[in-house]
Amino acid sequence: MNDPRALHSSVAHDGHDDRHYGAVHTPIYDTSLFTFPSVASMERAAADEGTYVYSRGNNPTVRALENKLAELEGGERARCFATGMGAISAAVLSSVRAGEHIVCVDQAYGPARELMGGYLRRLEIWTTFVDGRDLAAVEAAIRPETKLLYLESPTSLFFELQDLRRCASLARARGIRTIVDNTYATPCHQNPLAFGIDLVVHSLTKYAGGHSDAMGGVVVGSAAAVEALSRSELVLLGSVMLPQTAALIMRGLRTLPLRMERHQAGGMAVAAYLDSLPFVDRVHYPGLSSHPQLELAHAQMSGFGGLLSFEAGDDRERLVRFVDALDYFRIGFSWGGYESLASLQEGRAGSPRTRRQAVRLYVGLEEREDLIGDLANAFRAAGF
Ligand SMILES: Cc1ncc(COP(=O)(O)O)c(C=O)c1O
Known part of the structure; x- marks a missing residue:
């Protein structure tokens, strides 16, 4: 959301929500589970992504933060994670299977590089690292089995950029998913989804939280892509954000x-x-x-x-x-x-x-x- 006036209003305004007695700040739903008056209502809730059953899947405080982050990034849906690496791992794992290939910028955040270039090899997923400034090098690294182009722009030590619009169209034409780590820019200064990028990830531990007292991550994108990783990587690997953390990060977002x-x-x-x-x-x-x-x-x-x-x-x-x-x-x-x-x-x-x-x-x-x-x-x- 690059319009500064829209940004200031968006972070300061949530709209009235009767479900929380009109509370201006979404309360901390400090509960691991939600109960139901009947088996039928529990079964209906379990089938509905919008209701709350168990806090590893959905929690109202975390959901409020997810909705705000989706709005700021211009995405349909966001899911929060315990850390930025939790979000990155989930986004990457939901994009590739055994035998497939990733192209990744060589200056990507160290542990993200280690995940793709080291850890994923045991699952027979291979990664080629490229100088992301060079579109011809990105294109040359693509193989028939490439399924993911992983970007981070700017990178966070030497601040090199990738051309996000051109990377998105290059990848899209070949059926390759794109992920951008947008932690440096924040949604205030860059919105990769508007350039055709598929998924945006952030470490909320940084600017979004803003007070060095909380860790978190988020994946933002289309409802279909984010709900798919929400049913698998989020719930199965379990790197979920706590409601207490969501409240802290929401407070950070206000400013x-x-x-x-x-x-x-x-x-x-x-x-x-x-x-x-x-x-x-x-x-x-x-x-x-x-x-x-x-x-x-x-x-x-x-x-x-x-x-x-x-x-x-x-x-x-x-x-x-x-x-x-x-x-x-x-x-x-x-x-x-x-x-x-x-x-x-x-x-x-x-x-x-x-x-x-x-x-x-x-x-x-x-x-x-x-x-x-x-x-x-x-x-x-x-x-x-
Ligand atoms: C650019 C970037 N992305 C992702 C991460 C990972 O975030 P977290 O530490 O919240 O897991 C970091 C952390 O330093 C980072 O600098």
Whole structure:
């Protein structure tokens, strides 16, 4: 949902719902099961996806969050999971069978890569990893048995993009399902379903929850595709979201567009500051005018968040000293909360691919001047 006015109204408004006595915030239905006055009514409920029987299948608090996320992403149906990886595993497993093949972007989130490139081999499902910026490479990797194109745009260390419209039409013409991990952009800044992508997955642990106090994931798409994985991977593997978590994430969503505006303003300021430093070799941030895919970024995203990275030489000890000297930026891997974070990471980037180390920064909600001052002090302390 890229229209900012629609976004603010959507997260703030649920409509009146008599089933919850008009409660403005959907109550936490802290119950594992629902009971019925008769066998006949229980049997009717069990056959109806819209009613509540057992909380591993359906729970009203979780359902309210699913409906809101489907609305924000422009999908017919959403299902929530215990974590982002729960959502990713379910979406991938529902898309492929033994003997079939996946094409996946080589910079996808590590555990998602490990699922496809490692774990699924024991089920005889094979994966080819490609540089997702190169549509010809994506096309060349497709085989007759390819059933899934797995994308993550932008990627979350070097912030490379895939052309989502062109990937969707390439895959659709060949009967291949597409999945996009949209965690970086959030529904505020990118809606892959509108480009013809089949399923969107998110780690709700990041921006959607927004307060570093809850883990969750979601799959959004057509009713048919999402209900199919809901009957199998969700219920059988059981990685379901708890109602308490759904309430926390719903609370986070209420301020998501507001927070994204501030993360973006901070991200832009920090990226521009880093870009101005003579000892910084490269800044990776899709909103920066020097980003090599800037045109594509503006064609498919309406904004950028607070996550970015930079490279500054290959002296690892000096980079470690820099990260250790930071004060506002706490040292940690995740992102999407209120607090700024830093980590030193390695990955393959460039063309041809080479192993590179980068400092990843997550710009939280603190004052920009404090954060830039913190970075300047740490650079000095580390001897840059
Ligand atoms: C881009 C991306 N996708 C998915 C995940 C997995 O989410 P979770 O940790 O909620 O399982 C992460 C977690 O860091 C992530 O960064």
